[in-house]
Every structure is written in structure tokens, then in C-alpha cells.
Amino acid sequence: VNCCIVCSRGWSVIGDNYNPCCSLPCMNSGVCVLVDQNYECDCTATGHYGKNCETGNKLFRPSRNSLHHLMTHYAWVWKIVNSISWLQKKIMRTVLNVRTKFVQEPSPYVGMSEYPTWNNYINKSVYARSLPPIPRHCPTPMGIKVLPDIEVLSKLIFQRNNFEPCPMRTNVFFAFFAQHFTHQFFKTDPKKGIPFQWGDHSVDLSHIYGDTLAREHSLRMHIDGKMKYSTQNGEMFPPLTSEANVTMSGERLMKGRKFAIGHPGFAAIPTFFVISTLWLREHNRVCDIMKELHSDWDDERIFQTARLILTGETLKIIVEDYVQHVSGFHFQLKYEPEVLHGSDFSYHNQIHSEFQLLYHWHTLLPDFLKLGDSIYTLKELLFNVEPVVNAGMETVLKQLSEQFAGKVVGGRNQGPELIAVAELSIKQARELRMYPFNKYRERFGLKPYETFEELTGEQKLASVLRDLYHDIDALEMYVGFFVEHRRYRQVLGETILEIGAPFSLKGVFGNPIGSPAWWKPSTFGGEVGFNIIKTTNLKKFVCRNVKGCPDISFKVPENVKYKSVE
């Protein structure tokens, strides 16, 4: 095999001594196998055939864009659809089926493993992945494509010059909620690094209750199912570390009060701390209700049942408030796991590297945050949650909900204190030897982009990208996610959404509490507990746990105009 690689704007011939799988010849997710110095593509189950799995029915339904158009237009039609229960359920089931079929669970590929092994099935200590790594010992880390320098990319593509607010009016509270929610399952091992991770691949509320039984018990009161708490300025907050025998990350660096929370990193910044406080209050509130109902229940049963109720509430809010906001759909999404009952479904989940990478929405964060009467840089809030405690939850939540979050995609909106995260992520994605952006689009049923202009929807950034990558097929996945143009009525670009949604919905609807054997009143302490889940939403969740019942959503209220916080 003779092949050319792009090299500093010219083409240079490389030898024929490399693994032919390095050029990623198999299309449509066919598996490349080396046989006698030559490659073969295993096209099984791709719906394609031919030497490179190139022939067959394209899975790229041209309908993908039409579907998006349909879901984000004709509001009056959707208003009717949403009100017809059986129709809404039918469409929801279809959405779930269409989305989750892109997730292969259990994945044959995990971590850096290049081929399926039994160990891949049982190894939970690494992220799974939906495409194998590019083979080792290729001419370049991207197979045969050459990649630009990370610092150059960072400066020209990621760095924020002027803060761009999210056109969908996403607020900072959403950013906080997103970070809190996702870090219960995005848990890259701090010592071993990516792809190693220490989570349980699921929405397990380990960030509230701790990842081990020992940590859980240190945080529990062992009275009526409740979690320990402390009272600060007359409000309920997590317990102080002096009151719960758990270690918190960066405890030495913390300014002011040191709080103890399920996830060891969640007392370090207000992002995690605010939402942790809300869930702590909700847990103890639910315990009171269960205690009232079941006078014969011991502490353990109240605790365990409250935990399952909170799991259900989390999933409900994630689907009906959070994903709804991200989708931009007029169609009303619902967490009603029963729509999947009657047919088989795998109530298991794996967190994929691709999901972890595409979820780096640090562009959401502005450079300054107003908490109480002061304005802080993000750096000033590191290891410092005092401003939250001092201002009080009601004030803070109102402020977070009224401040604009940044535009996620389109490039050049990563704040100065987070630019290092983008650089690290590109580096990690390269270490993971991820397939190029266009290959991932193909894997998830999207047509590969043909030009940089088609990708960015404009000229300027496209031209910079062309200078850096030369070839659209050489564009790396992580960069592609964040330079793509924003989709109509959506916070995100097409690729992040179309790859993220399958992982997200599989994670939510694959939670065991939604399975036929679990999803029934008795699992949640009877009809009362079941109804807590079924009737909750973001607004009520905040209202009932914060004095003054602030009216909170994931959007900046319509009467608030964007202005720079500086």
C-alpha cells in the first residue's frame, strides 16, 4: 500500500511498511482486520458490504435534518401533539428507539483495547468507546493524517476574545446544573488519567451519597434516613468536614467553611456546591414524608427509598427540563419509562470516551460571576464557596438564573481560566487515538462534512481550520465538536447533539429504576413516593427547597437583557 500524508501544506509519500488499517479504509463502522499483510473489512451488521463496506443503504437518513426542522418548527402542531397522551408516548418511544440504537452496550471496545476481549466486557475501570482506537504504530497518531500544534489550535480556535452569550438565553444556573449532574459519571481517574475512571457508569447519585458504603455512612445521620447537614446563617447546608468523617479534595486550600459532600470534589467550587445543597435538602425533605407514611420503617429503609426517589427525580428533571432545553424541540420530552416496557431493553449503561469529550461545555461559563454584592473571577471562586453561604441560596439562585451563559459551539468562546481545559482535552483525545470527526459522524448516521465552510457555516473560522488541517477528513473529533455551527433553536451543534443524545438517553432510560420490575409504587414507598417523582420538575424542586421560592428555569428570564457583567 502506497499512501500520501498531508505534511506542512504539501503531500509527502510515506512508505508501504505500515499497517493498512492506519488509513481507516473501512467505511460505515466496518471493522478493519489485518490478514496476511492486507486488510479486510468486517461489514457484519453495518447494513453495508463490499471491500470497504462502502455499498449499501446509507443510514444517513436525509430525514435527520428534516426531522430537526420538524421538531423545532410548527409550534402549534406540537402543542396539539403534546396534549394527546398516546401520541406523545408513541413519538417518545420512537425517539428513544432511534437514538439508543447507536449505542452498542456492552461495547466491544473499552479504554485503549483495539479488539474485543472478555476483559473488555467486565472492565469497568475505563470508559467504553464506540469506535476502537486508531491502530498503534501508524505513521501518525491519526493514522496517516497530520495534526496541528495544540497551542496554535487553542489560540486560533478556542480562545475567547469577547464573551458571546448563548443565543438560546441559557443561564449560568444551567451550567451549574450540567456540571453537577455529569460529574457523578464523568470521573476520570486523577492518577492514572484517561481512559481510566472511577465512576459506576450510571446516574447513581454517588455525588450525593458517596461512591463507597463507608463514605455514605459517614455522611448519614442514621436517624430517620437523613443525611447529615449543618445550619449556616439559618439555612440548611451540607455538614462541615468536622462533622462527617470524609476527605474532600483540596481541603487544605479551602477558604472559609469546609463542607462534606458525597463527591470529594464537590465542595471546591460554587458550581457543585449550590446544586449539592439543593439535593441534600430534597433528600431530607423526602425522608420526612416517608417517615410520616411508614412509621414501622427503620432508618435504613427510609434512606434507601429516599435515594431511589431522588434518582427518579433527577432523571425526570434531566429529561423534562434539562434535555428539553438542550433539544430546542417543540415536542415535549417526558421521563415515562413505561413507554419502553413490553419490549426488551438493557437496563445497563456504559460511559463512553466520546460522550465525556463532547460534554466539555466550558464555553458555557462566563469570565465573571455575580454572587451577592460582589463580582468574582472563576479563579477567585476556586476552593471558595463562602460567597454562596454568605449571600444565601435565594439570592444566589436568582443571580445564577439571570446571568447569561456562553455560546457553546462556533469556536472562540473558551474563557481565559478554562482555556487550559480545552488544550488538555485535545491532548487526551489524541492520547486516546480517537477517529477523526467525520468518521464519528458516519458512525452516528450523519453525513460526513465535505468542506470546512459546511462545518462552521461561515468563512473566517473555516479558513483558519483549512490552514491548520488542510483536509476536512483530518479534522479531529474534539475540535470538530466545538467549531461546528449552532443548530437552529439549539444550544449545541448537530454533531454534539446527535452523538450526545444517544448516550444521554441510554443513560437515563437505561437506569434500573425505570425497568419493569422496579418502576412501580412499592419501589418508591407507595403512591406518595411514586408521585413525588412523577410530578416533580425543576421549578418545584428549587421552590420547595429554597426560602422565598425563587422562580428558576434554565433560561434567563425574558425581561432580563444581556449586558456584560464586567
Next chain:
Amino acid sequence: VNCCIVCSRGWSVIGDNYNPCCSLPCMNSGVCVLVDQNYECDCTATGHYGKNCETGNKLFRPSRNSLHHLMTHYAWVWKIVNSISWLQKKIMRTVLNVRTKFVQEPSPYVGMSEYPTWNNYINKSVYARSLPPIPRHCPTPMGIKVLPDIEVLSKLIFQRNNFEPCPMRTNVFFAFFAQHFTHQFFKTDPKKGIPFQWGDHSVDLSHIYGDTLAREHSLRMHIDGKMKYSTQNGEMFPPLTSEANVTMSGERLMKGRKFAIGHPGFAAIPTFFVISTLWLREHNRVCDIMKELHSDWDDERIFQTARLILTGETLKIIVEDYVQHVSGFHFQLKYEPEVLHGSDFSYHNQIHSEFQLLYHWHTLLPDFLKLGDSIYTLKELLFNVEPVVNAGMETVLKQLSEQFAGKVVGGRNQGPELIAVAELSIKQARELRMYPFNKYRERFGLKPYETFEELTGEQKLASVLRDLYHDIDALEMYVGFFVEHRRYRQVLGETILEIGAPFSLKGVFGNPIGSPAWWKPSTFGGEVGFNIIKTTNLKKFVCRNVKGCPDISFKVPENVKYKSVE
């Protein structure tokens, strides 16, 4: 609630101070919950309603017996059906769907947990269960039913007086194969006891390769993917413990050569040892084929791929030879996982306590075994595999295949050296607080028995049982399994089969290698490896690994008449 319990042949009133759920009032697998001193039944998803979930469409398809009749008669019709590929597949898919829907995976109940908890979902250290335990603090361990003395049961119900051979001509080789296969996943924790277990809930071949990476590596040669072996009398056997750094159970007690095998208990008796030797040979044989095909593969990749091929071979032989024999069906069962593709399926498995208990087929074992020129009691073969090595595999396999195994069900066929196992099992089932036999029949869609005669199909044993239990609804599950009358053309009784089949098929078809992302040639080293799986069967498996190619099946050859070995 006022209630009576059976007590030494009379009725005695017990107080009203007990948990009303103790009387197991909820029918059709409804969940009993205590609310304000009173019980409520959660009938969700049972297809029933009413205070006790008593009303609704009976799931007891009267067709269950008709289906059995159909599958075990009209051989000529089935001969045609079996030859029409699409029809065979369609029926196979139906069989799988009908069977596996009785398994709730992930089960809300594991170990001794009485209600669903998040920990139940993640706790792999205990067996799952398909019904919760009878509540604690009930008037009797069975709720409100009184149980007979175990020693009396053992003597009157289990003890073998005269060896009864299996009417289906099941041979001792089958018993060996069953024991070897099932002990890779029936692994009760020797220290903590039931319900604790140390397996991985799946057909993971840990009995060949070890349950830890360390053990696996101690048993591997690290050359061309192969496992260590030793040569004894010119034949390939497992390595000696002096050649592999692994501990084996009871090593101090072993007579003669001490062999090292994946499962630490598998060098202790010939049952495990014979079959372990076959699989070891097969692994190294497959490695040779892979090495030949893939000159660029390292030791690791050959090993891992051979392991997946052997997993496929195991599943194939289990479905097409083993389960086929047990089923007695004229319909030909096939391991073709693709029949489930296209719809969702959970490629995960949990080993249930009920499955573990019903699989105590120790009645299969005769009192004496002929190996080479000598006849041994089972006790003489404990920690003694020398007779196998000395007689040679060919001779031993022929002898095992020509000796009749015992009749499994119908009572009174547990040999003198295994009667203690029956006693222990009844004790364990009581410690697990298992629901009564009839409740389990209901759970698996079978009509509860109304009389002891209906259960045993005769008068004598029925009369003994009535004296012991008084009430058919008081009959405990473990005893029920083994006193039930044998089904026409089958090795087992209806209940063992109808409860066991769902667990068995879920375990086999829920193996990850059968999932759409895995079940393709490239997973198994290409078409050659894939075909090893697709074309294997018991006969070939034995033939190609044993000198002289003995012709082995799970039945005693037709020309061998039953005669006592004594």
C-alpha cells in the same frame, strides 16, 4: 388479622400481632407492602388487580402443557420444521422471548434484601432472586406455615434405597459436563455462605482461565496464546501445581499428582477434572489455528481471541447438545444469537438463588463409578484424579458415556455420599426464607398444584408428603423440585424445567459475545474462528481432543443395557 397455622397436625390460632405480609397474601407476584399495620399489594405489571392482585388474565397459559406435548410428539412434523431454516429461527426466537420474559434482570431483589435499593443493583457479591425473602419476624420461617424436620425429610423423601437409572438414558458423562459447566457460575462463598457468592454471574469460562487476572497469568504459557499443560502417560493434561503458581483447594489431601486448573476446586474430583482437561486441549488447539492465520498477532491477542471462541463453543454445545437433551424436544434448539438481533435485548445476566437451588441434580450420580479396571465409590474419588490419568481419557470417556446416570426427580434417589447435600440445601433454602413451591410456580406462570398426588403423580410419596406438610401450599420449594413427577420424554419435572429454562436461556443468550456488536467474524479472528463456533458440537469437541476419537453423547448408547455396576 387473625390467622391459623398448621402445627403438629392440628390448627392453632396465632395472635394478630404479626406482619400481615407473613401470610403472603399478594397473588401473581404482587408486592406486599405494609401501610399503617395493614398490607397493600402493588399489582403493577402483574397483569392483575384487586386487593390481592387476584383478578385478571391468568398468565397460566393452559397451553404450557399443550406446548410441551407439541414439542415432544409428532417427530415427523418437527423433522420438517427443523429443516426449514426461517421457520426454525422463528420458533427459536419465540421460545427465547417466552422463556426469558420470566427473568427480571436487573432484579430488584438480591441476597436477603426485602425491598429494592440502589445497592441491590450494584451488588454482585450475592445471588439475585426472583421473589423477595419471606418477611423477617413472622410466626414461622415460612411466614405462617410450619416445616418438617430436615432429617425426617432426608430419610423419607431423599434417601436412595435402590439406584434408579434415568429413563431418558442420561449417562454419567452428562452429569460430569453439567457439574463442570455450572460451577463456573454457581460459586457460593465458602466462608460467608449463601446468598454470598464469588462468581461473575455469567458463562465467563473462569473455571478454565481463573477468576482473576493474576490466576489467569499463572496458568498461561505466554507463548502463542497457550495455557500451560503437562504431559502424563503421553497425554495432555493440566499443568502440575509445581508448574503453575496457583493454589488449589484441598491440595494437602490430594492423592497422587496435583493439577492446576482455573477453578481452584476443579482438581479435587474426576467430575471436574475430565472436562477441564478437554477444554484445556481445545484452547491450545484453537491457539494453533489462530497463530497459523495471524502471524502478526502477539500472545495476548491469540489468547484473548481463543477465549472468546471457546466461550462461543461452550454456548453452542450447551444449547444444541446439553439443553437439547434436557428438553426432550423434537424441535431442534440452536445457538444462533442473531435471531435476537434487530430488537433490544439485555446482554447481562444474574445468577439467581432459585436457579442455584433447582440445579442440585446430585441424584444424577450413581453410588459407584467405573474408571479403568476398577470400581470406585464417590468417596474414594474425592481428592483423587489418578484413576483418570492412569486409565487414559479415551477409556474414561467411553466408560462415563456407557454408565447410566440416576433419575433426577421423583424422590428417593440421592446416594448415600450425597444425602448431606440435600440436607444442606433444604437448610440453605430455609435460611434464604424462600417462598413456598406453589408461589414459585405462580411466579413462573405455572398453575399451583392442588394436591400432593397431582405433584408426585403417585400415591405413596404423596401420602408421606401430606403427613409431613399437611398443606400443599406449605410445601417448600426445594423439596417440591425433587419430588415432582418426571415429565414425559424429559429428564426433569415440569417445575425445575419451567423455572430453570428462563434462567438458563437468559444466561446463554445474554452472553455479550452474542450481542450485535460482538457477534461477527472479526471478534473471533475472522471467518475461520467464527466457523469453529458455528460448526462445533459435543461429538466433534470430544473427538478432536481425545486420541481414538471416542463417539460420545449425553445418552448411554442404545446397545448398552442397564445393569447395576456393583
